[in-house]
Amino acid sequence: MTALDTTALAPDLHVLADRLRAELGEDAVVSDPAPQYAGDRAVSAEPGTPYLLALPRDVEGVQAVLRLSHDTGTPVVPRGSGSGLSGGAAPTLGAIVLGLERLTRIREIDPVDEVAVVEAGVITADLSRALAPRGFFYAPDPASAHLSSIGGNIATNAGGLHCAKYGVTRESVLGLEVVLADGTLLRTGHRSVKGVTGLDLSQLLIGSEGTLAVVVAATVRIRPLPVARRSVLARFPTIAQATVGVNAISLSPVRPAASELLDARSLEDIEENTGERVAEGDSAVLLVELDGYGIGEQTRDLTTALVASGARVTVLEDEAEAEHWWELRRSGRGSGVGQFRLGEDVAVPKSRLGSVFAALERIGAEHGVRTSAVAHAGDGNLHPSFSLPRPDDDPAEAATGPRAPIPPVIHEAADALVREALAAGGTISGEHGIGTAKRGWLDLELSPASRDLQRRLKDAFDPQHLLNPGKAL
Numbered sequence: 001m002t003a004l005d006t007t008a009l010a011p012d013l014h015v016l017a018d019r020l021r022a023e024l025g026e027d028a029v030v031s032d033p034a035p036q037y038a039g040d041r042a043v044s045a046e047p048g049t050p051y052l053l054a055l056p057r058d059v060e061g062v063q064a065v066l067r068l069s070h071d072t073g074t075p076v077v078p079r080g081s082g083s084g085l086s087g088g089a090a091p092t093l094g095a096i097v098l099g100l101e102r103l104t105r106i107r108e109i110d111p112v113d114e115v116a117v118v119e120a121g122v123i124t125a126d127l128s129r130a131l132a133p134r135g136f137f138y139a140p141d142p143a144s145a146h147l148s149s150i151g152g153n154i155a156t157n158a159g160g161l162h163c164a165k166y167g168v169t170r171e172s173v174l175g176l177e178v179v180l181a182d183g184t185l186l187r188t189g190h191r192s193v194k195g196v197t198g199l200d201l202s203q204l205l206i207g208s209e210g211t212l213a214v215v216v217a218a219t220v221r222i223r224p225l226p227v228a229r230r231s232v233l234a235r236f237p238t239i240a241q242a243t244v245g246v247n248a249i250s251l252s253p254v255r256p257a258a259s260e261l262l263d264a265r266s267l268e269d270i271e272e273n274t275g276e277r278v279a280e281g282d283s284a285v286l287l288v289e290l291d292g293y294g295i296g297e298q299t300r301d302l303t304t305a306l307v308a309s310g311a312r313v314t315v316l317e318d319e320a321e322a323e324h325w326w327e328l329r330r331s332g333r334g335s336g337v338g339q340f341r342l343g344e345d346v347a348v349p350k351s352r353l354g355s356v357f358a359a360l361e362r363i364g365a366e367h368g369v370r371t372s373a374v375a376h377a378g379d380g381n382l383h384p385s386f387s388l389p390r391p392d393d394d395p396a397e398a399a400t401g402p403r404a405p406i407p408p409v410i411h412e413a414a415d416a417l418v419r420e421a422l423a424a425g426g427t428i429s430g431e432h433g434i435g436t437a438k439r440g441w442l443d444l445e446l447s448p449a450s451r452d453l454q455r456r457l458k459d460a461f462d463p464q465h466l467l468n469p470g471k472a473l
């Protein structure tokens with residue numbers, strides 16, 4: 001079926017708002033939403049884009065919104081907590097932004113089956129806090145865990161620091177409760193760890209960025225809290241030697257829970273942002289967390305592998321010191337005030353980290369752009385940054401000032417790095433998703449046959465193309 005022109009079909013927003021209020025209640029529909037609903041942390045809609053905000057309190061409310069969307073041809077943009085970095089939650093013209101932030105029930109925690117059933121609006125870190133008294137935790141932990149929602153993480157297949165050992169979000173999802181484009185409630189997957197009945201719709205929906213259905217709840221795996229944790233800091237003379245250290249870990253018997261690599265310029269960014277003394281010339285830091293039984297043996301074997309690779313190793317015995325380093329890794333690079341800055345997200349086989357870091361340095365020099373990168377080294381996911389100073393008279397420093405567009409040379413440098421990642425056997429997005437920010441690279445990675453099949457899947461799930469139009473696909 002041919003996709004409908006949803007902009008032409010959308011009714012007057014005032015009429016639509018009245019109909020939604022009759023279904024959801026007065027306070028669940030906002031005609032003039034606050035600015036944060038205009039996008040995510042990286043991409044916003046064009047100023048003045050008209051849209052409505054719907055904030056249903058329950059699954060039935062989500063169904064009501066999608067039935068109305070289906071009946072009126074109105075596009076719907078699903079939204080978690082707005083912590084995304086690719087534009088997936090940016091409103092489209094005349095759309096209903098469907099906020100899931102009120103669906104916050106943790107319906108069940110079952111330590112015996114090692115599952116929890118949670119609604120889409122539950123904040124990631126809140127789930128682990130609820131599990132802790134029972135001796136469990138939820139493994140996926142994106143850097144935004146304190147504000148990202150479970151539903152949003154599922155929509156983008158979010159990663160995080162502990163992916164090295166525990167995998168990305170899809171490895172922790174057993175089943176989903178979703179609402180289809182016509183308002184039908186669908187349950188996929190199962191509560192058991194094993195299950196091979198029918199096609200695996202859960203895995204298809206994970207990472208689909210709200211283009212196939214709206215996630216309203218999930219059955220997720222929970223894991224016992226490790227009996228011990230220990231952090232190790234390894235400093236290498238160069239980033240090239242640090243990537244050799246990453247490979248040495250792979251060849252050792254140790255499997256870290258987290259393994260984070262920071263190059264020299266990222267350490268400089270941390271110094272500039274926090275005042276901490278962490279940079280030492282061209283040196284790079286590999287920050288590793290071990291967990292589980294035999295923590296002493298793990299530490300010994302890890303230290304042996306890293307020292308043999310040229311590292312100066314410090315075991316962070318003090319928990320407060322260790323947590324301070326992890327906090328610097330999560331948020332120390334700062335917001336880039338005073339700069340044009342573009343952050344990227346690519347992933348490569350971890351054996352190719354060295355070549356991609358070298359390419360990043362070369363690309364920065366060729367384009368006259370400052371580059372830096374941190375990496376989830378345990379799974380080959382890089383977050384490079386491209387920046388240039390802003391002119392002194394740029395009004396963007398004012399909270400309400402318009403932001404000047406990022407200079408084309410920064411986008412050109414990012415494009416070159418993405419192509420290097422693909423040439424290394426990698427992908428254009430490791431964990432942030434495609435949204436609107438990465439659509440231009442899709443055809444570099446996906447074959448025409450793959451693209452055609454994905455479009456037909458979209459047609460099957462959403463014949464009118466009303467769910468998050470213009471995103472991901």
